[in-house]
Amino acid sequence: MIQIKRFIEKVSLIEGRQGKDVVIPVSDARGLRDELAKLLTDYYEMKKDSPEEVIQVQMSGGGFK
Numbered sequence: 001m002i003q004i005k006r007f008i009e010k011v012s013l014i015e016g017r018q019g020k021d022v023v024i025p026v027s028d029a030r031g032l033r034d035e036l037a038k039l040l041t042d043y044y045e046m047k048k049d050s051p052e053e054v055i056q057v058q059m060s061g062g063g064f065k
Contacts, residue, residue, distance in 0.1 A: 003031035 006028065014022050024032070 001035060003028060003035045007032050 007022075007024070010022055010024065014020075
């Protein structure tokens with residue numbers, strides 16, 4: 001998660017300086033890519049294994065006609 005944290009910090013720094021571009025070395029970009037891929041894979045696996053939640057809604061008008 002360190003690469004994600006570094007990216008967020010860089011973007012915040014650039015925004016503070018009114019910058020328009022964020023430039024990161026390829027090695028940092030690879031690390032960021034790998035961390036994001038792992039997060040997405042973990043999330044997919046978690047959602048795949050959990051049962052879908054079923055929400056049932058019943059509406060009644062009572063005595064209204």
